[in-house]
Amino acid sequence: MTQPLKDHTALVTGASRNIGRAIAVELARMGAHVAVHVGRDTDAAAETMAEIEAGGGSATVLQGDLSDETTAKRVVAEAAAARGRLDIIVNNAAIRPEAAFEDLTFADWRRVMGVNLDAVFLVCQAAVPHLAQSPNGAIVSLGGLTGHSGAGDRAHVITSKAAIVGLTKAMAHDLSPRGITVNCVAPGLIDTARVAQGGTAPKHHDSRTNLVGRRGTTQEVADAVAFLCSPKARYITGETLQLNGGAYLA
Known part of the structure; x- marks a missing residue:
C-alpha cells in the first residue's frame, strides 16, 4: 500500500464520529499521524483513535472549544508537537441546530458562528507558521449543500457554511505565497449515524433529491478530502468541491 502522507501530521477537528472519523481514519491509512480533535466526547474520540491504530496508524486525541482563541492555539500547538510538524488542517x-428565523436568539447565532x-479562522491562523514549513501544506474545510442552496430553519448554520466558501477563497489568495493550498468540500445528503445517536434528521432532508438516488457515504466524503490533502492536489486551491450526487441537476 502506498502512503502518500507518510511522515505527515494532520489535525482533523470534530473527528469523534461520522464524517470526521472517516476523514481521520482515511488520512491515517495514507500514512499521516492524525491529531483527532473533539469538543467534548473524549470517549468517542478514543474510538476513532482505536480504529486508526487497529489499521496500523497512529493518532493523538486533543480536546477543546476551538471557538476560544487560547484553546485553538493550544490545540494547534499540541498537534504540531506530536510529531514535530503539522502539514494538514481539516x-x-x-x-x-434548527430554529425558525424569528425564534433565533443572538446567543444561538453567536454559538453557531x-x-x-x-x-x-482561529485554527487556520494558528496553523499557518507550521503549514508553511511543509512541502504539502493543505487546508480543507467542510462546507455544505445548504450553504449554496439554502433551507428553512437554518439561517445561522447556512450563513456559517456559506462564509466558509468565502473564507476559503480569501485564504487561498493570502496563503498561496506560503505554499499552502486551501479548499472546501461541500457534502450534500450523507448517510451518518446522527439519528441513531438520538438526534433528528434536518427537515430539509425530506425534500432533497439527487441524480444518483441515494445518500452519500462518509467514506466518499473522506476520499474527496483526502485527495485535496494529498500531493496529487497541489495545483488545486480556492475551490469548493460539491459532493452531492447531482443534487443541483435533479
Whole structure:
C-alpha cells in the first residue's frame, strides 16, 4: 500500500464520529499521524483513535472549544508537537441546530458562528507558521449543500457554511505565497449515524433529491478530502468541491 502522507501530521477537528472519523481514519491509512480533535466526547474520540491504530496508524486525541482563541492555539500547538510538524488542517467541527428565523436568539447565532466559522479562522491562523514549513501544506474545510442552496430553519448554520466558501477563497489568495493550498468540500445528503445517536434528521432532508438516488457515504466524503490533502492536489486551491450526487441537476 502506498502512503502518500507518510511522515505527515494532520489535525482533523470534530473527528469523534461520522464524517470526521472517516476523514481521520482515511488520512491515517495514507500514512499521516492524525491529531483527532473533539469538543467534548473524549470517549468517542478514543474510538476513532482505536480504529486508526487497529489499521496500523497512529493518532493523538486533543480536546477543546476551538471557538476560544487560547484553546485553538493550544490545540494547534499540541498537534504540531506530536510529531514535530503539522502539514494538514481539516476543519470539520460544526453544529447544526434548527430554529425558525424569528425564534433565533443572538446567543444561538453567536454559538453557531463560534463553532462553525470563528474556529476555522482561529485554527487556520494558528496553523499557518507550521503549514508553511511543509512541502504539502493543505487546508480543507467542510462546507455544505445548504450553504449554496439554502433551507428553512437554518439561517445561522447556512450563513456559517456559506462564509466558509468565502473564507476559503480569501485564504487561498493570502496563503498561496506560503505554499499552502486551501479548499472546501461541500457534502450534500450523507448517510451518518446522527439519528441513531438520538438526534433528528434536518427537515430539509425530506425534500432533497439527487441524480444518483441515494445518500452519500462518509467514506466518499473522506476520499474527496483526502485527495485535496494529498500531493496529487497541489495545483488545486480556492475551490469548493460539491459532493452531492447531482443534487443541483435533479
